Amino acid sequence: MNESPNFVTLEVEGKSVRLPVVIGSEGEKAIDIGSLRRETGYVTLDPSFMNTAACYSQITFIDGEKGILRYRGIPIEDLVRKTMFIEVAYLLVHGELPNEEQRRNFSAMLNVNSMLHEDMRHFFDHFPQGAHPMHILSTMINALAAFYPNVDLKSMSEDIDLSSARLISIVRTMAAFAYKKSIGEPVVYPRHDLSYCANFLNMMFDSPVRPYQIHPEAVRILNILFILHADHEQNCSTTAVRTIGSAQVNLYATISAGISALSGPLHGGANQAVIEMLKMIQADGNVKKFIDMAKDRNNPFRLMGFGHRVYKTYDPRAAIIKKECHDYLERTHYTDPLLEVAREVEEAALHDSYFIERNLYPNVDFYTGILYRALGIPENMFTVMFALARLPGWVAHWKEMIGGETKIVRPRQIYIGKTPADTVDVMENREPLLH
Numbered sequence: 001m002n003e004s005p006n007f008v009t010l011e012v013e014g015k016s017v018r019l020p021v022v023i024g025s026e027g028e029k030a031i032d033i034g035s036l037r038r039e040t041g042y043v044t045l046d047p048s049f050m051n052t053a054a055c056y057s058q059i060t061f062i063d064g065e066k067g068i069l070r071y072r073g074i075p076i077e078d079l080v081r082k083t084m085f086i087e088v089a090y091l092l093v094h095g096e097l098p099n100e101e102q103r104r105n106f107s108a109m110l111n112v113n114s115m116l117h118e119d120m121r122h123f124f125d126h127f128p129q130g131a132h133p134m135h136i137l138s139t140m141i142n143a144l145a146a147f148y149p150n151v152d153l154k155s156m157s158e159d160i161d162l163s164s165a166r167l168i169s170i171v172r173t174m175a176a177f178a179y180k181k182s183i184g185e186p187v188v189y190p191r192h193d194l195s196y197c198a199n200f201l202n203m204m205f206d207s208p209v210r211p212y213q214i215h216p217e218a219v220r221i222l223n224i225l226f227i228l229h230a231d232h233e234q235n236c237s238t239t240a241v242r243t244i245g246s247a248q249v250n251l252y253a254t255i256s257a258g259i260s261a262l263s264g265p266l267h268g269g270a271n272q273a274v275i276e277m278l279k280m281i282q283a284d285g286n287v288k289k290f291i292d293m294a295k296d297r298n299n300p301f302r303l304m305g306f307g308h309r310v311y312k313t314y315d316p317r318a319a320i321i322k323k324e325c326h327d328y329l330e331r332t333h334y335t336d337p338l339l340e341v342a343r344e345v346e347e348a349a350l351h352d353s354y355f356i357e358r359n360l361y362p363n364v365d366f367y368t369g370i371l372y373r374a375l376g377i378p379e380n381m382f383t384v385m386f387a388l389a390r391l392p393g394w395v396a397h398w399k400e401m402i403g404g405e406t407k408i409v410r411p412r413q414i415y416i417g418k419t420p421a422d423t424v425d426v427m428e429n430r431e432p433l434l435h
């Protein structure tokens with residue numbers, strides 16, 4: 001971190017306070033307010049942290065104005081063209097792309113840790129039919145701490161890399177098992193001879209009476225989707241992971257919290273909500289009606305898959321996914337009428353002043369569901385796919401957080417509630433309890 005010689009001077013009630021300016025490796029600037037309360041008695045107020053950097057990080061860089069996304073300094077456009085998802089997972093967690101030996105060892109570690117403890121497999125029998133797979137996943141991940149207790153930070157006797165590999169691998173098995181249970185089919189175990197993405201597709205779609213033909217094109221597209229979702233700096237679910245982890249909660253409970261945060265429709269749940277929205281628009285046939293609803297402040301309807309807290313231009317992930325949608329459907333001769341609906345919605349929104357003025361563009365979720373449908377993934381599994389892909393990012397941030405001088409996350413607040421003057425008579429009329 002380039003510690004700039006610059007300071008800013010704040011005048012507070014006649015007192016001049018010098019606060020250091022911090023400049024990131026990509027030129028981002030911040031005012032370090034670590035001494036503010038001690039020197040002035042003031043705190044800063046920034047609901048939802050829209051203007052607040054919560055930490056230093058070396059994992060992912062986003063430039064929201066230019067539509068740039070890089071993992072450990074490498075543009076995602078290069079990663080989707082030249083790497084596989086497990087190499088990107090290694091890059092995020094370990095800081096560098098693996099060499100051939102490291103890749104082989106990591107792949108072997110993922111393979112050895114892809115099996116679920118047989119006692120855990122029976123957990124699936126007790127979830128009610130129709131339970132959302134995200135709820136199942138966050139429960140099962142949390143339960144891992146009971147089966148692998150050595151991941152509590154104090155007794156971190158188990159190697160972090162082993163715990164990380166287990167999570168990245170076993171979550172894929174859990175997701176496929178949850179799907180199989182939801183359709184009443186027997187689970188399909190992971191195979192040692194299949195790659196990460198091929199194994200997942202096989203566990204999802206193979207069956208004793210209907211052998212699944214693994215198509216290289218499907219494996220390629222899944223690798224791209226997982227790479228594009230693998231990390232996104234301090235988003236809501238990653239902030240949840242860093243916050244929960246800062247209390248020295250074990251890794252599995254921490255990741256379980258990230259999965260819960262991701263399931264929200266404003267976050268990872270949006271990919272499922274986009275398809276539901278496109279189906280509604282398709283049935284109604286009137287795109288303009290829904291665009292107008294999205295613009296109406298009195299209407300809770302929002303254009304799902306549009307807008308982003310950080311990107312104020314086209315989400316670079318959405319651009320890649322949109323192109324892959326077109327190419328994949330053309331190559332596989334698969335047609336999806338919702339793709340045309342999505343294009344019409346995008347066209348209408350991008351030419352509407354409401355969206356233009358607010359810099360609202362398609363985000364990562366807008367076209368993703370079209371590809372998941374083309375792969376045969378059911379809609380209630382879309383956010384699970386996001387969670388599988390985001391696992392390495394969460395683990396990388398947890399590892400970075402515990403590796404630093406992290407203190408427990410505990411923000412301040414500005415109290416605007418009642419004061420004793422408002423409540424003085426409330427207690428006066430009560431008799432003391434005789435005990």
Ligand code: SDX
Nearest residue numbers: 232235266267268270294302303304305306307308309358
């Ligand atoms: C993800 O943070 C990340 O990095 C997340 C993520 C990741 O990889 O981890 O990128 C993944 O979560 C992507 C976002 C998926 N969510 C959706 O697609 C849901 C739809 N989008 C919106 O709800 C919204 O855009 C958010 C939640 C994504 C961002 O909201 P902000 O930053 O809090 O902005 P805001 O709600 O204050 O909106 C600013 C203005 C408002 O209008 P005005 O008050 O100025 O009149 O833009 C409007 C909003 O009403 N607006 C929208 C809109 N999004 C914002 N209007 C219609 N449709 C939308 N989608």
